[in-house]
Each structure stands twice: as C-alpha cells, then as structure tokens.
Amino acid sequence: MIKRRSFLIGAAAGAGVLGLNGGRLLAAPSVLSSSVQLMPREGSGPRIVICGGGWGGLTAARHLREEIPEADVILLERNPFFWSCPMSNKWLIDVVDTAFLTHDMLAPAQAHGYKLVHCEITEIERDKKQVRTSRGVVDYDYLILSGGIRNDYEAWFGNDQTAIEQTRRNFPSAYIPSSEHIALKNKLKNFKGGVIVMTLPPPPHRCPPSPYERACLMAWHIKTNNIPGKILILDPKPRIAPIGAGYKAAFDELYPDIITHVPNARVKSVDPFNKRISTEAGDFDFDDAVLMPPHQASDLVWRADLIGKDAEGKPTGWADMHPRLYHANSDEDVYIVGDSMGAISPQFGHYPKSGHVANYIAKIVARNIAQRVRGEEVVAELPDNLCYMLVNGDPLEAISVEFLYDVGPDGLVRQTQIDIDVRTPDLMDEDFVWIKGMFDDFLV
Amino acid sequence: MSRPPRLWISSATPAKGEIIRVRVQIQHVMESGFRLDWNGAPLERNLLTRFEARLNETLLMEWEPGASISQNPYVEFAFAARESGTLRMLWLDDRGMRLEAEREIILSPA
Amino acid sequence: MTSSFEPDRRRVLLGAAGAALGAALPLSGARAQELATTAEAQPDAAESDRIAAEFLGGVAPLAEGLAMELPATADNPAAVPLRVHVTEALTEDLWCEELIILAELNPLPLACRYRFSAATGAADVALRLRLIRSMEVRALARLSDGRVLEARAAVEAGVGGCGM
Ligand SMILES: Cc1cc2nc3c(=O)[nH]c(=O)nc-3n(C[C@H](O)[C@H](O)[C@H](O)COP(=O)(O)OP(=O)(O)OC[C@H]3O[C@@H](n4cnc5c(N)ncnc54)[C@H](O)[C@@H]3O)c2cc1C
Numbered sequence: 001m002i003k004r005r006s007f008l009i010g011a012a013a014g015a016g017v018l019g020l021n022g023g024r025l026l027a028a029p030s031v032l033s034s035s036v037q038l039m040p041r042e043g044s045g046p047r048i049v050i051c052g053g054g055w056g057g058l059t060a061a062r063h064l065r066e067e068i069p070e071a072d073v074i075l076l077e078r079n080p081f082f083w084s085c086p087m088s089n090k091w092l093i094d095v096v097d098t099a100f101l102t103h104d105m106l107a108p109a110q111a112h113g114y115k116l117v118h119c120e121i122t123e124i125e126r127d128k129k130q131v132r133t134s135r136g137v138v139d140y141d142y143l144i145l146s147g148g149i150r151n152d153y154e155a156w157f158g159n160d161q162t163a164i165e166q167t168r169r170n171f172p173s174a175y176i177p178s179s180e181h182i183a184l185k186n187k188l189k190n191f192k193g194g195v196i197v198m199t200l201p202p203p204p205h206r207c208p209p210s211p212y213e214r215a216c217l218m219a220w221h222i223k224t225n226n227i228p229g230k231i232l233i234l235d236p237k238p239r240i241a242p243i244g245a246g247y248k249a250a251f252d253e254l255y256p257d258i259i260t261h262v263p264n265a266r267v268k269s270v271d272p273f274n275k276r277i278s279t280e281a282g283d284f285d286f287d288d289a290v291l292m293p294p295h296q297a298s299d300l301v302w303r304a305d306l307i308g309k310d311a312e313g314k315p316t317g318w319a320d321m322h323p324r325l326y327h328a329n330s331d332e333d334v335y336i337v338g339d340s341m342g343a344i345s346p347q348f349g350h351y352p353k354s355g356h357v358a359n360y361i362a363k364i365v366a367r368n369i370a371q372r373v374r375g376e377e378v379v380a381e382l383p384d385n386l387c388y389m390l391v392n393g394d395p396l397e398a399i400s401v402e403f404l405y406d407v408g409p410d411g412l413v414r415q416t417q418i419d420i421d422v423r424t425p426d427l428m429d430e431d432f433v434w435i436k437g438m439f440d441d442f443l444v
Numbered sequence: 445m446s447r448p449p450r451l452w453i454s455s456a457t458p459a460k461g462e463i464i465r466v467r468v469q470i471q472h473v474m475e476s477g478f479r480l481d482w483n484g485a486p487l488e489r490n491l492l493t494r495f496e497a498r499l500n501e502t503l504l505m506e507w508e509p510g511a512s513i514s515q516n517p518y519v520e521f522a523f524a525a526r527e528s529g530t531l532r533m534l535w536l537d538d539r540g541m542r543l544e545a546e547r548e549i550i551l552s553p554a
Numbered sequence: 555m556t557s558s559f560e561p562d563r564r565r566v567l568l569g570a571a572g573a574a575l576g577a578a579l580p581l582s583g584a585r586a587q588e589l590a591t592t593a594e595a596q597p598d599a600a601e602s603d604r605i606a607a608e609f610l611g612g613v614a615p616l617a618e619g620l621a622m623e624l625p626a627t628a629d630n631p632a633a634v635p636l637r638v639h640v641t642e643a644l645t646e647d648l649w650c651e652e653l654i655i656l657a658e659l660n661p662l663p664l665a666c667r668y669r670f671s672a673a674t675g676a677a678d679v680a681l682r683l684r685l686i687r688s689m690e691v692r693a694l695a696r697l698s699d700g701r702v703l704e705a706r707a708a709v710e711a712g713v714g715g716c717g718m
Binding site: 239 | 590629630633635682
Binding site for chain 3: 461463465467476478479480486499502503504505506507508509510511512513514515517518519520521522523524526
C-alpha cells in the first residue's frame with residue numbers, strides 16, 4: 001500500500017518535470033515524496049513525535065528516551081542546526097561568539113538515541129494521529145508541540161504580504177532562530193547614526209525582559225563607538241517590566257542620551273516604506289528599526305487546531321491546554337511545551353515564555369508521559385524560571401528575575417516574582433553557569 | 445534557593461570625602477504575619493529585623509525595617525568616603541538568619 | 555494506525571490542593587489575593603500621628619530640607635520606590651541622627667527607622683514600600699543640632715495585591 005502510493009506520487013512528480021526534460025520520463029526517488037512513511041516504527045514502546053527541535057523539543061527528546069527506553073522518539077525540526085536565542089543579545093556585542101550559540105543537533109540525537117528529521121511540518125492530522133511533513137508522513141501515539149512562536153505580522157498588515165516582506169527584510173525582529181539575528185548584528189555594526197525604533201510586542205510574548213536587554217546592549221555599542229544614535233523603545237506596557245527598576249537605573253545612568261523608553265505606545269500602524277510608526281503614545285519617524293510584531297503560538301498549534309478561544313469566541317493566539325498537565329484540553333495525547341503554551345492561571349496569565357520554562361516543562365511532560373505509559377499515576381509538577389539580563393558591557397553587569405510557583409488554596413497556580421534590580425558582575429557569571437547547565441541537558 | 449546579596453557601589457576607589465552610593469538587595473520573603481496558608485492559618489512572621497553598614501568598625505547606617513518593606517528588600521544609601529577600608533554589611537531576620545557582604549574601598553591619592 | 559499500546563489515562567495526581575482543578579479557571583486573581591491575607595488598612599492617620607509625635611518629642615518639624623521622591627501613582631503597590639534625603643551638606647559636626655518613614659494607612663504605619671552617625675557624611679536612602687491602599691507617606695529626620703525635618707507625599711495605589 002505504502003509502496004504503491006509512493007510510486008504513484010513519484011511518477012506524478014516525474015511528470016511535472018516532463019516539459020523541462022524534453023519528453024524523457026524522469027522518476028524522482030520515492031523518498032522525495034511528501035506522502036511516504038517517514039520512518040518505520042521501532043521498539044516495543046509507544047511512538048512519540050516531537051514537533052520543533054528548539055529548547056523544549058530537544059529537552060523532551062532526550063528525557064523521553066531516558067524515561068521510556070523502549071519508546072520510538074522522533075524529533076522533527078526545520079532548521080539545519082541549533083541556534084540559541086538566549087545569549088544572542090550578548091552576542092550582538094561579542095560577549096560570546098557565534099560558536100557559543102550554534103550547535104550540532106546530530107550529536108545529541110546520537111547520544112540519546114532519538115531520530116532527528118530535518119523537515120517542514122506541514123499538517124497535523126489528530127484524527128488520524130499523524131503528522132505530515134515535507135519529507136513524509138509520520139504517525140504517533142503521543143505528540144509534543146514545541147514550535148515556539150510565530151510573528152503575528154497580520155495584526156499590523158492584514159494580508160498585505162508586500163508590507164510584511166518589507167518589514168521582515170529591512171527591520172527584522174530577530175526573535176525566532178533564523179538569519180534575522182545575523183542581519184540584526186550586521187545592521188548594528190554598520191549603524192552610522194540616527195534614530196532606531198524598537199517596538200515591543202504586547203504581553204504575552206517571548207522572553208519579556210529581553211527586548212530591554214537588547215536595547216541596553218545596542219546602546220552600549222552606540223556609546224562606546226561614539227555613534228550619534230538614539231534608541232526609542234516603544235512599549236505597549238505602562239511601565240518597564242519585569243526588572244523595571246533595574247532597567248530604569250541602567251537606562252538613566254548608563255545610556256541617558258541614547259535610550260528613551262516610551263510607555264503606553266501600543267502600535268496602531270506601521271509604514272515600513274516611509275519609516276513611520278503610529279502608536280497610542282504618538283507618531284514616530286525612524287532611520288532604522290527592530291520591529292517586533294505581536295507574538296502567537298507557533299504555526300504548529302494552529303495546524304493542530306488547538307488554539308484557545310476567548311469569551312467572545314475569538315482566537316487567543318495560544319494553545320488551549322490543561323494548566324497543570326500540559327496536554328491539549330481537547331486531546332490528551334497532544335502536549336504543548338514551551339512558548340506556545342496557553343494561559344496557566346488568572347493570577348498571572350502565562351508562564352514566562354523562556355528557554356528555562358521550555359526546558360522545565362519538557363522534562364515534566366517526559367515524566368508524565370512515562371507515568372502514563374507505565375500505567376502509574378500522573379504527578380502534576382510546576383516549573384520555575386530564572387533569567388539574567390546584561391545591561392552593561394564594561395564591567396559586564398547583569399540584573400535578573402526569578403519566578404516561583406505554588407498552588408494556592410483555591411487550586412490555582414500562584415506566581416512569586418523576584419526582580420533583582422542591583423546590577424552586578426556576579427549575576428553575569430551565574431548566567432554562564434545557567435546556560436552551561438541547560439546546554440549540558442539538551443545538547444552534548 | 446539561598447542566593448548571595450547583590451551589591452553595587454558607585455566607586456571602589458573614591459577620592460577622600462567623595463560621596464559613595466551603595467545599592468544592595470537580598471532575596472527574602474518579608475513574611476508580614478498577615479498572610480494565611482492553604483488551611484487559613486497565619487503564616488509565621490519572618491521579617492528582616494536589622495540591616496547595618498560599617499566602614500571598618502565605624503557605623504555608617506543601621507536600618508530597622510517592618511512589614512511595609514517589600515519582599516527582597518532593596519537598600520540604597522550614601523556615605524562620605526573618609527578612609528580606606530572594608531565596607532561591611534549585615535542582615536538579620538526574625539528566624540535568626542545572618543547574612544553578610546563586604547567590599548574593599550581604597551581611597552585614590554589626591 | 556491504532557497503537558498496540560494502551561496506557562491508563564484516568565489516574566491523575568494533581569498535588570495536595572489541586573484536586574479540584576479542572577480545565578476551567580473559575581476564580582479571579584483579586585479573589586485569590588483576598589483569601590490569602592488578613593492585613594487591614596488603618597482607618598485614619600491617628601496611629602501614624604502618634605508615632606510621629608513620639609519621634610518629635612515636642613519639637614516642631616520644619617517643612618524644608620528633607621526631599622522625598624515618590625511616584626504619584628504606584629503601578630505596583632507591592633514595591634513602590636521611595637527616596638528620601640537631607641538636602642543640606644552634612645559634616646562631622648552636623649549629621650542626621652535618625653530618620654523614620656511612615657506609611658500612614660498601612661496596618662503597621664512605621665515602615666522603617668534609620669540611624670546614622672557623624673561618620674556617615676550623608677543621609678540619603680532609597681527603599682521599596684508595599685502599600686495596602688492610596689495614602690500619604692511621611693518622613694521625619696532628626697539632625698544632631700536638634701532640628702527635625704519633615705517631608706510628605708501622596709501616592710495613588712490600587713486596592714489589594716500588595717503582597718502583605
Ligand atoms: C533575544 C532573546 C533572548 C532570550 N533570552 C533568554 C534567556 O536569557 N533565558 C531564557 O530562558 N530564555 C530566553 N529567551 C527565550 C527562549 O529563546 C525561548 O523561550 C525558547 O526558545 C522557547 O523554546 P521553544 O521550544 O518553545 O521554542 P524554540 O526554541 O523557538 O523552538 C521551536 C522550534 O520549532 C521549529 N519549528 C517551528 N515550526 C516548525 C515547522 N512547521 N516545521 C519544522 N520546525 C518547526 C523552529 O525552527 C524551532 O527550532 C530569549 C529569546 C530571545 C529572542
């Protein structure tokens with residue numbers, strides 16, 4: 001059955017090339033078809049497919065293999081290698097080099113015994129318990145979605161693809177692992193002066209404190225190179241948060257002539273052709289920009305039809321999921337890990353969309369799936385979060401935020417936030433210890 | 445979860461008489477004694493009771509905080525650097541916690 | 555494409571208090587906060603005034619010389635930044651002996667007390683207050699020459715959520 005189908009598709013693909021090849025029939029190898037079975041099943045245990053090999057997905061893959069040695073674990077990832085967004089702001093001013101951020105993904109796959117397939121995930125068919133990719137179809141018993149975020153440019157431009165492309169190409173947000181990071185660094189290196197506008201996404205968004213860190217480090221570059229430049233942070237929030245006092249002290253004391261923070265500046269419209277942006281706090285012209293549109297759950301959650309709805313029936317943009325067990329509310333065999341996760345509690349909304357939380361939740365989900373596979377009770381566990389943000393280039397001084405969680409008397413998850421606003425070099429040292437621990441966990 | 449005090453000073457090599465600004469923050473619950481646990485029983489009070497800063501043995505500042513002070517107490521103060529020496533800080537709480545931090549201050553020659 | 559393998563999906567342990575939690579999230583955040591504290595605001599400034607009178611010991615406070623920086627509205631009542639400083643130059647012969655901060659309507663109005671010495675050479679402090687509601691914050695500083703300086707400022711704060 002499988003063979004016949006792939007043959008047919010292969011033949012069809014060949015027919016497509018017919019015109020180009022002067023009438024000679026050229027049959028493409030069947031593996032080039034997107035309908036073949038991607039992998040035969042292996043092992044006596046369940047097959048677990050992980051969509052997205054970033055912080056959450058790589059962690060889940062390793063820990064599932066350790067928790068359930070008999071499981072057949074397949075990790076699907078579009079990018080050819082791993083790029084770490086954490087530390088990428090520090091990389092902008094060469095606190096770390098490119099080799100620090102980029103990693104081989106084959107080595108962890110080999111070391112932990114999961115299969116890594118580089119492909120584009122195109123459809124998630126939960127009714128058939130299968131995932132379609134650019135390289136074939138794969139079926140699952142359990143599915144983990146860890147696709148991170150997508151940039152919701154549509155919120156600004158509707159379906160105006162020309163405006164979206166103009167924005168993405170000229171004013172990349174560099175919030176998703178891609179060449180946008182390199183484009184941003186080159187932009188900064190070549191910056192000769194003028195006003196750089198930075199739009200912050202409205203909450204919830206990926207790594208809430210990191211846009212301010214990026215502003216500080218870009219300002220550090222501008223300051224140390226005596227560039228006549230300014231950075232205008234257009235913040236939809238009424239104040240800087242988290243670590244507001246620490247960031248404010250850094251802006252005022254280290255970059256008083258460079259950084260201006262504009263609160264309540266929710267974006268109304270963007271004109272990427274004439275470099276003009278209109279916000280609720282006024283209109284601004286810019287010479288250059290880092291335009292971060294609103295964030296949403298990755299395409300994967302939309303394709304799986306697992307986006308939540310608000311009271312008015314409109315999409316929340318994030319996964320509709322159980323706040324303690326991390327599976328979809330409508331499908332307990334599909335787990336959502338990392339930034340795509342939906343609201344957890346009315347007290348604080350979402351878990352911080354951080355690599356730390358993605359890693360933590362991925363480990364919990366691996367344990368929870370293992371408990372189900374063994375027929376044991378599923379133990380609900382809570383994460384914590386820790387982020388260090390560099391604000392000064394010399395000395396290297398960082399501030400930090402920590403979030404702790406417990407369950408209140410009403411059964412709801414509660415959040416305690418600990419902002420450390422005093423900038424110190426030891427916090428930067430701890431950041432290096434933190435990321436080494438993370439990389440040791442999910443890379444090799 | 446015990447983390448060291450986070451300390452920033454405006455200069456470690458001030459001129460004689462220069463005003464030095466100090467910021468220091470620790471992680472502490474500052475449990476007011478008003479909060480209730482899951483069963484509705486009050487959580488035992490645990491506040492910082494004292495902070496002090498000395499340059500060598502000389503007292504620069506002492507602070508008695510109460511329940512109105514935020515969690516993870518942030519302390520900022522200023523002093524005139526009249527001599528070189530060790531800036532020593534000390535925190536005590538209701539449960540007998542004792543935390544210390546210090547930093548060398550060296551007057552730069554005029 | 556049915557899987558050969560059928561785990562037990564019904565038994566779930568939600569930790570001590572979580573058992574009642576379903577997919578829905580019924581209570582508002584404000585309610586969750588209310589349940590968790592017995593802290594009550596002072597009805598008026600009487601208790602704060604009593605502490606101030608004790609500090610003054612009959613001396614009339616001066617309205618000049620003590621500066622207070624407090625935001626007019628507290629975005630986050632759990633950590634309201636406050637800076638207080640004596641504006642005149644302090645020397646080895648004139649210093650600030652003691653400084654108190656009063657959060658007039660907090661359950662315990664005396665927020666904190668500072669003592670300095672002749673060696674300090676400054677009286678300039680910053681801290682963060684948690685405020686149970688909108689109120690006046692008051693600072694009193696006693697100098698070594700017997701003068702007492704006073705500063706006051708009002709701050710607007712939302713009810714609850716101050717973490718006290
Ligand atoms: C500048 C910056 C600084 C940050 N700093 C920190 C920090 O200091 N600490 C911290 O904890 N966090 C930090 N973060 C946040 C952190 O990067 C994210 O929270 C984390 O990556 C989330 O993990 P994830 O698995 O959900 O998503 P990701 O790590 O983004 O992984 C998702 C993966 O899914 C893949 N994918 C998506 N769709 C498809 C598809 N259709 N087909 C195939 N593959 C697909 C993507 O290519 C990607 O590799 C920072 C982020 C940024 C941008």
